[in-house]
Amino acid sequence: xxxxxxxxxPEEDITLVSYIQEHGPGNWKSVPINTGLLRSGKSCRxxxxxxxxxxxxxxNFTQQEDRMIIHLQALLGNRWAAMASYLPxxxxxxxxxxxxxxxxxxxxxxxxxxxQENHNRGALASSSSCSQPNIIAKGQWERQLQTNIHMAKQxxxxxxxxxxxxxxSSHQQQPPQPGNLSTTTYxxxxxxxSRLLPNWLKSSPKSSQTSSENTSAFNNRFLSRSTSxxxxxxxxxxxxxxxxxxxxxxxxxxxxxxxxGFLENCVFDDAAAQEHDGFVNVPLDExxxxx
DNA sequence: AAGAGTAGCAACCGCATGCAT
DNA sequence: AATGCATGCGGTTGCTACTCT
Numbered sequence: 001x002x003x004x005x006x007x008x009x010p011e012e013d014i015t016l017v018s019y020i021q022e023h024g025p026g027n028w029k030s031v032p033i034n035t036g037l038l039r040s041g042k043s044c045r046x047x048x049x050x051x052x053x054x055x056x057x058x059x060n061f062t063q064q065e066d067r068m069i070i071h072l073q074a075l076l077g078n079r080w081a082a083m084a085s086y087l088p089x090x091x092x093x094x095x096x097x098x099x100x101x102x103x104x105x106x107x108x109x110x111x112x113x114x115x116q117e118n119h120n121r122g123a124l125a126s127s128s129s130c131s132q133p134n135i136i137a138k139g140q141w142e143r144q145l146q147t148n149i150h151m152a153k154q155x156x157x158x159x160x161x162x163x164x165x166x167x168x169s170s171h172q173q174q175p176p177q178p179g180n181l182s183t184t185t186y187x188x189x190x191x192x193x194s195r196l197l198p199n200w201l202k203s204s205p206k207s208s209q210t211s212s213e214n215t216s217a218f219n220n221r222f223l224s225r226s227t228s229x230x231x232x233x234x235x236x237x238x239x240x241x242x243x244x245x246x247x248x249x250x251x252x253x254x255x256x257x258x259x260x261g262f263l264e265n266c267v268f269d270d271a272a273a274q275e276h277d278g279f280v281n282v283p284l285d286e287x288x289x290x291x
Numbered sequence: 292a293a294g295a296g297t298a299g300c301a302a303c304c305g306c307a308t309g310c311a312t
Numbered sequence: 313a314a315t316g317c318a319t320g321c322g323g324t325t326g327c328t329a330c331t332c333t
Contacts, residue, residue, distance in 0.1 A: 005302080005303075006301090006302075006303095006326090006327080007301070007302075007327080007328095008301085008302085026318095026319090027318085028318075028319075029317090029318070029319095040303095041318085041319090042303085042304090042318090042319080043302075043303080045318095045319075045320090046301090046302065046303080047301095047302085049320095050301075050302085051301080078322065078323090079321090079322085080321075080322065081320075081321060081322085092320095092321075092322080093300085093301075093302085093322095094300090096322075096323085097299070097300055097301085098299090098300095100299095100323095101298065101299055101300075102298095102299090
């Protein structure tokens with residue numbers, strides 16, 4: 001079989017969504033075999049995760065998302081999947097593309113501007129213990145970073161504390177109009193997709209999934225809770241499943257956060273500049289306070 | 292109006308990882 | 313413990329649309 005490459009057609013999307021509706025996501029190798037799609041299982045998975053999956057927000061990034069990505073990038077580096085877990089409505093691919101296309105350039109410009117400024121003043125942060133050029137340009141950048149960390153925490157906190165009210169309001173959303181399958185609006189919300197995929201929302205067949213898939217599916221379902229559309233999915237979680245996942249997630253985050261030490265030290269070396277300008281002055285709490 | 296250059300994004304590729312046997 | 317397989321992840325490519333000359 002010759003695998004088809006390039007952009008997906010609406011017909012292929014429908015075929016894939018229909019199949020997932022019936023069988024749930026996972027076992028990607030069998031998808032092209034069972035559906036007749038001339039795509040690799042890998043391609044099907046990618047299409048689902050990056051485009052068809054419920055809860056994905058497409059289009060312009062908000063200023064808040066901008067800042068959050070900048071912060072997360074400073075903290076995590078190019079770990080797009082990890083960053084995506086803090087922005088549940090965005091895919092890692094989306095974040096990566098957005099970073100490469102917009103934010104990196106913007107930051108480079110601002111950093112080079114600041115460097116130039118510092119150079120002109122003959123004050124290139126020689127007193128700093130941090131040697132990274134991006135961090136040498138302190139002052140505003142640092143304070144902005146703190147603000148963004150605070151926002152990241154807040155967003156995460158919000159994601160963990162959404163109440164049923166949100167879910168109820170989300171249930172009042174209109175179902176997708178049949179035939180309205182333009183690539184920009186097609187399954188763009190969990191509400192839409194949930195009507196297409198009731199079986200999947202009930203439960204994916206666990207026995208057919210690897211544990212990493214389970215984790216991933218769990219991730220998707222858990223993280224989608226932070227969106228109004230996703231709350232329905234979250235409600236389908238077993239309580240014990242939820243608890244253990246939260247514990248796992250906490251441990252993951254703690255491990256992740258513990259590696260931030262160097263950066264934190266660099267970033268917060270110059271504490272003197274933190275008192276003004278209306279930026280949120282956020283002490284870096286212990287990681288567990290995120291939860 | 293047309294060709295060249297550029298930006299944005301979807302999709303692909305290859306390596307890493309984790310699980311099952 | 314070793315191997316094979318499925319999936320996840322990050323880097324890269326290539327297509328399309330837009331802008332500039």
